[in-house]
Amino acid sequence: MKILKIEFENINSLRGKHEIDFRKEPFKTNALFAITGPTGSGKSTILDVVSLALFNQVPRLGRITRNEIIATGAILTRNQEKASAAVTYSCKSGVFISSWDISTNRNGNLREYHMQLANADNDKPIDLKKSEVPAKNEELIGLSYNQFIKSVLLAQGEFAQFLQAKKDERGALLEKITGTGIYRRLGQLAFEKYKYENQGIKEQLVAITIKTGELLEPEISKKYREELAAYEQSIAPLTGEIEILQQKITLKQSLIQQEKEIAIVKVKQDKEGQKLFYFDKNQGVSLKNHEKVEPLAPQIIQWDQYREKQQELLVEEKQNAENTEQLEQHKKILYATITDFINQEVPVDNIANSLQQFAGRVNKLQQERQEKLSAHKALTAQFKSTVRETGFSLGQNIKSDCIELKNRLKQSENSLKTLKIDLNRIDLSQSDSEKKRLREDLKHLTIALTLKEKISTASENLAKIDLEQKELNTQLQALPREIELSKSNKERYKQECEKLQAKQEIKRIRGSLEQHREHLKNGDPCPLCGALEHPFATGLPISVDNLENALQQAEKEYNLWNSKQIQQLTELDRAEKDKVRQHSVRDIQEKELRELNNLLKQQLNGRDFSDANSWQNTVENTEHQLETLELYEKEKRYYDALSAGKPLLEKMEEIMTSGAALRKVIDALYTGDDIYGETQELQNKWVSLDENLKNAQQKTIELQQKQTKTGIKLADLTKNLLPQINNLGFDTIVKAKSALLEHSVCSSLRREHENLIQEIANL
Secondary structure, eight states: OEEEEEEEEEETTEEEEEEEETTSTTTTTOSOOOOOOSTTSSHHHHHHHHHHHHHSEETTTEEOOHHHHHHHOOSBOTTOSEEEEEEEEEETTEEEEEEEEEEBOTTSOBOOOEEEEEETTTTEEOOOOGGGHHHHHHHHHSOOHHHHHHHTOOOTTOHHHHHTSOHHHHHHHHHHHHTTHHHHHHHHHHHHHHHHHHHHHHHHHHHHHHHHHHOOOHHHHHHHHHHHHHHHHHTHHHHHHHHHHHHHHHHHHHHHHHHHHHHHHHHHHHHHHHHHHHHHHTHHHHHHHHHHHGGGHHHHHHHHHHHHHHHHHHHHHHHHHHHHHHHHHHHHHHHHHHHHHHTSOOOGGGHHHHHHHHHHHHHHHHHHHHHHHHHHHHHHHHHHHHTGGGTOOOOSOHHHHHHHHHHHHHHHHHHHHHHHHHTTTSOGGGHHHHHHHHHHHHHHHHHHHHHHHHHHHHHHHHHHHHHHHHHHHHHHHHHHHHHHHHHHHHHHHHHHHHHHHHHHHHHHHHHHHHHHHHTOOTTSOOTTTOOSOOTTSSOOOOOOOOHHHHHHHHHHHHHHHHHHHHHHHHHHHHHHHHHHHHHHHHHHHHHHHHHHHHHHHHHHTTOOOSOHHHHHHHHHHHHHHHHHHHHHHHHHHHHHHHHHHHHHHHHHHHHHHHHHHHHHHHHHHOOSSOHHHHHHHHHHHHHHHHHHHHHHHHHHHHHHHHHHHHHHHHHHHHHHHHHHHHHTTOSSHHHHHHHOOOHHHHHHHHHHHHHHHHHHHHO
16 A cells, blocks of 8 residues: 555644645655654644544544534634545555545534545545445555554554554564565465375375284285185186087077067068058059159149239239229329419419419519518618617507607607707707806806815814813813822822731731630640740630721722822823824814815805805706706607607508518418429429329230230140140149149158168068
């Protein structure tokens, strides 16, 4: 297994997307490299990415789940919505990409994690559940998770753990990593083979020992061999006699067997003779009749062929007569269809010309109508373009559209007259320059009003600053006296606290002595004076003192006046700064007011601005004049567009009227879509029918001629063949033909007859 590439996003402290490709430089040409950096820089995170993408586990946390991430805050970088890890690795089975990812939904809640394993060659995912991906990676890599992190991926602090593992565990792991486990297995197999073969050898040695023990002694074995030789010599004459008798028995058995076979053959011979008898009685008759007629077979076959041909010609003549009648009927129907199509009677021999003339007349009318349609379409487009800005749209009735257009023109003309009265002081022939003048006037008037408002606002701000300065001066005069009073009270309560603290310390010391007095016992020395008797150890008075409460009250007052002094000092500092700032702001405001007054004088250009209401009315009147002028221009454009569209619409009405009349003429002649196609189709049908009818009539003549020739030949054959047939014992040629057998049947019967005779002779 070899890791080729690592990709991850938002894992632990490594925010964003990261990628390490070991197939590129500098890793490609360097076999050794190190992951270095200070604590917390993300070294272990890179190792976590590998184990997370392959096994959904990391050495420091174990198996990763949604709840684990929520509880520990690990893996997913803080304040990020998704995290992912992917490892591309190669193994014996190929190159694979194992990936892990997790994300949050739109409510910010963490979803369950997702794992996937894909083939890197075609990026096709392997059909696995997310829980099956780690097991599949273990199968492909050849290492379990524990073996992987103890060998390929040793996390920080775990190398010593690997070295301290048991000998058997460490050896098994190293064998699996280096692939030397096969040698251990070969050794085991060799030992088992040796053990098995050695056991077989031992068993054979035992068997040999047993057989050796069963052998006879040499003297006894020699005695038995001598006795065997004597017996063999004594039975030699008897063996010869036995052989002679055996030969006689064999000869006798052979004679008996041959007698049985002869009887069987005689039975077969009788059966075959019976078969021959029945064959001559049945199939033999047909074979004899065939052999009598066989010399005349060619003439009989020729006679039969002429007879069948005559029958075929009669059938064909009948069919041709029916076909001719149908063609004549179809031709009449087609003639009626054509005359109805062109709406006139025409000579039969002039059908094609009549159809072509009719098609030409209809096509000419259709072209005229198409030209009118094109002209109407062009006028419609021109009209729409002309009246586009008027909002006028064509309806279904052109006459209604003309009336509507005239009404709108009248209304527009009246509107223009009204607007001209309102614009009596405006030179409408110079509308652009008049609009420019009105806009300039409106601009100056509007700026002047705006400047007036700004001047008013600036004056109000200046008055407000003066009022604030007056309040600040009052505050600056009062604050020093208040600060001095707070300082005096703070010092007084500070001294009082010090006195009360001193009294409290004296009281504490006295209280300590009284506690010692309570624990003194007669006979024990006093820790202060060493006396053994203690007359004042008991009967001590109980003291009630409000010193603690007084000290708390004094400290409270001290803290109160101290806070008040700090607050007053802060207010004094802020008031002094505000005073300086207010002076600066007042200077800026005065400067702005002077600049606004200067701008206003420039915009007025000598005009009187004392009456603001008059200026407002002037602005409104100017705006009204400008709006009215723009409305007049718009209405004028509307009127001009409708005026230009009027003749176009009238021309469209004229074209539609003539086109409708032309349409009636065309519909009276033809209502289809393809005049040339339909006329050509009718013409083709007419020509085809005419040609087929002529062919059928010609075929009738030819069939009659063939029938006459065939009848003559058939009569000659009958006259010559019938006497010969009668001499052979047949009444008619048909019966003689029926006596003829098929060549295969005849050959089969002859062969069967010859076989029966040959079989009887053989038996």
